[in-house]
Amino acid sequence: MKHLWFTFIAGLLTFLSPMSYAQDDLQEGDLAPVFNLPNQNGTTISLSDFKGQWVVLYFYPKNDTPGCTTEACSFRDNINRLIAQKAKVIGVSLDDQASHQAFKRKYELPFDLLADTQGSVTGSYNALMDLKFIKFAKRQSFIINPEGRLAKIYRSVDPSHHVRDVIEDLKALQASHS
Template structure:
């Protein structure tokens, strides 16, 4: 009887929170194949996961162009781009902002890597990085390191914009076997 009541309660809770975007799908884990995507960058050029086959990819999701935390994170990736390239890693930023918004953000802060526009949040959602509060949707600040064959090698669910790139660089060394 108790097990049945708990099952009913779990089902009811799932029904209540699903419309709020809080329903838990099976999250991606290390070792999973990275979900494929094709999205436009700030120049309107299509970028796909397959374009980065054979190299490491740092795919970072962020809430909004030109906001304090997002600017700090983007500029930190910019300032460390040569160190990332030296580790055979490319960087892609993804948010639900438009191509035009990304173009302005990249121009203003001289960002040397693509920012991908996912205004419908489809890719953001596939990676489990969607915050959906009915009328407001945005990408959570999360990062995935994808290995050269397309599998997820590292996931950062909680990101401190000031320290994140340092962690990514350290983890890339370990993942590549450089330590």
């Protein structure tokens, strides 16, 4: 029941939130904000760990909720295609390490989930919904190129077909990047 309530509130807030973003919002071509966050096992993962590689960084509201599970499992089910495109997938939410560990184990996710419990990294990507009484990551994704620049920004994500869009865009970005 708790997950249903959270899903309802997150969906309502997404629907009601304005579609415009602040002028200082990140743009494609900008340097990706750096991060140093613990993964599900407590190991610190940094953007600099992926220098020279393509990264798909996706933010999501909450572990083990319907939309977030759909999105995570879609990345899982397409991981071989993403690996073939030499891309690393990283999920980020405000959930803690233990929650990430359980979510990763339950759905056999073959990529790291980073615990941004304070929301600082999520905020640096302008992907934080802060309602004072509750904070969570908005469902947004970023493709980061090998030079650490934002190659593609997804501010509106439909978990049912997002990964397909990422794969197609990644292919086009890599072709034009060569």
